[in-house]
Amino acid sequence: MYRMFVIILIACLFVSRCLIALASDDQAVPRSADLLSRYIRHKSVTGSERMAGLFFSTVARQKGFHVEVLTDEPDSYNFTASLYPLESGKPNIVFLNHIDVVPAVSVDEFTYPPFEGVIADGKVWGRGAIDNKGMAVMQLLAMQYYVDLATETDLPFNITMLSVSGEETGGEKGAKIIVSEFFDLLNPVVVYGEGGSGVPDVLVREPDRKLFGISIAFKRSLWVELTLAMTTSGHGSIPPSSYVVQDKIQALNRLTERNRRITFSESTRNMFYELGRVEGGMRGLALRNLRLFRPFVVPAMRREEMIFALITNTITITGINTPEGPPNLIPQEITAILDCRLLPETDTGKFLEKIRRSLVNSDVDIRVIKEAVHAPPTQPDEFYDYMKEALQRVYHGAGVIPILAPASNDNNYFRSQGIPTYGILPVYLPVYLLETIHNVDERLPVDDLEKGVEVYRQLIAVLIESEYGEVTNNSSAE
Template sequence: MAPDSHKTTIMILKYFFAIAIVCGLVPQGFGQNSPPNNLTVSFKGQQLSMTEVLSHYLQIPSVSGNEKEAGQFLQQISKENGLYITPMGQENGNFNFAASIAPLSPELPNIIFLNHLDVVPAGDSAQWTHPPFSGKVLDGDIWGRGAFDNKGPAIMQLFSIIETARQFQGTQLPFNVTLLAVSCEETQCEGGIRYVLDNFLEQLNPTVVIGEGPPSIDQVLKSDPDQDLFGISVAHKRPLWLELELKVTTSGHGSVTPVEYANKEMVLALDRLLKRKQKAIYTPVNVDLLKQLGQLEKGVNAFALKNPKFFKWAIIPKVRKQPEMFALFSNTVTLTRMDSHNDVINVIPSKITAHLDCRLMPGQTTSDFIKEVRQRLRNDDIYVTVVHEAPAMTPSDDNHPFYQFLAGSLKAAYPDAEPISIMQPNFNDLGQFRARGITAFASTPIRMDREYLNSIHQFNERIPVAALEEGEAVFRDFILKCINSEPLPNDMVRK
């Protein structure tokens, strides 16, 4: 998961906590769904379990830009277990490949499981209970950088595809099923998913993409705090990074303060921009989220959440008090860097730059947003440049059969849990598919205590061994539901 907005899962976790505060408002199929016991794959003459494969995988450092060795390991396992390999870049920073049940074909709709090979740096290894690239298995946990983000889920995906391939060996399936492993998701470089989609999209022929998302969370519903919710992401906010530059020629010595100078004017302009409250924006996705929670709540809370537009006057003030929640209802502007290009204290710089990390709600255009920024700055001498922006996208439909299959698989595995559709506050590789009009959903279908979630992108990242089997079973059940479904309408299947 890209760290651009800290952490998708941590953000979703905080966002669910914030929802809890808001709630304080007045025919026979192809195969069986039960998972086989003791799943193993072949690797160099050995039979390895999911735990063993993940442990090996974690022992290969693959910080962004150095993914090749880890990619070769995953690719070799895929090849030895009968999947068809399509290389899509073979160098560090752009090592990507597809591993499919059938050869890739523009004629065969493809269910793609997306994951990334790279991880964030481990930081100070002395702060880890076990070395960050040890792959240590102890007391029911597997330790190492990337255990959750994103190597553990990748192994769940891989095993589900290999098991499906074994089950239906020699059978012509209505869909191909593919593991797509890419580089540099954490840094959003020019390689990785962008390179893959620019050069291999037609060959991949995705009909749906399943990528990384949040696990389950509880303590959300006021009326039933123990109720587990599985958020399935159908949309995301997109990043827009801006550089502001101001030049003001003045006398250079700090002993005499000019009436106007670059640092002062930039600070005043930024104050005007940042102190003003962002407008709350209702979208179909966040309105639907509130309504879903209303269906699960009870009493007056349920009534208010079921009618979010009527009770917007009451809901939004509550939401504003929780930044993690309000981020799902507004564009955001965060000042992340300022530079006066001057290391001497008694010299007045003539130039200053500032960088803003802005996140735009679905449907918001870059041009309209920059126009609003300029109006709030109220300084025509400040030059605004776009440093980076993600493409606009259309949210995926939570009434789509593939969403219903995934929600059904979660419900089958966790009968007491409730799947709900959500929007993620940050951006990951799924956004590149959504920007091209391809249906994409994000979920990590496992239960984990919060102490595990708090270790993501931090010290002591780890994942429960039991979660691997649970996640693999959900992914494979999803594949079976897709395979066993009635033929989908042509407008729902990319061919």
């Protein structure tokens, strides 16, 4: 009997020691990192979001959120997690993120397997760590601080995390469905989605000062196919004075040169103005007065491909095709594919007309393959200021500017409906980490993940303290 007692005692000691070890392990890994790690393990390459979406919506439900699954298909899982049910009809502050990730090619080059969510070296490693599962974790954990408050008090607005599918391939299976079928139910007054982030090495006078760019507009993509047909002699031994391939190459040359004209649209002008304010000094003065300083500023901007892309409509030739044939056969038809990126203020019709004119040959057939949704830039309003305040509460003294982003994402679906939409991943990452997005060894430092949670938490605090909270409060009390 005594022996039995000792055995049981030893067993109990062993179990409790294991539990202590587990508990201290838990303390070592913040719950944000643990949740992100588990989310990454639910692989969700575009078109297969469902299991990851189910996992994350279940976590949200367990944390006390009102969860609504808006679509539940093998290739399209979209859900909301809110402080109040959507049916409450409260004006809704929407935190947008996407469930899907891009595939991991060249898996051999990854330090850790891309879909295992390894936590090592103070970072969470894997596909989606930055783009965009890390942001979902930040949003959900920040909202969790307010679940009890929302139960006890009747806040004048709702806060909803919206997780969607299909962002990486244009949003047809996610944001587009939300906007066309669930817009009224969602009732958004503002959307905070992905876009800008902390950007290093921009400020020349104070290189150590942090700068955040909140995206308020995107260039939109326009994919075009040009087909030129011409009947000429068919043999390469006697070249005709003009034939399609030669003609097209010359025309494309003209096209890519001619359209590199610089336009300072309202949104770019605003971006450089705000940058100038943060920068100060002579450089700041020039950025704030682009008209005056244009002859000095433009040549410098021309040298920076990234900046140059923000002040021009770009045309990139991404394909040239001729019908298959032997090397000595002159093709009678040629097609070229163009990836055009247009500034938000550019009119598509006028842009295509310009292409037609610069091609000279009127026989060319221009076909639009796909055009991204038109969306006017968001004019920074009080919701911009709230995010700016939240960022500055966490990153003291940081500069914050509105930016135009060169590539578009889901935000434009909401902008196209006239909803103010701000793109910001609230972390400050060095370039080498930003470059891991869609690339080998995507990873997010745990400290930055925690800071991101804090920014969203502060954003909610600012919203509650703000005039917006009060104004609506008063009106709802009447």
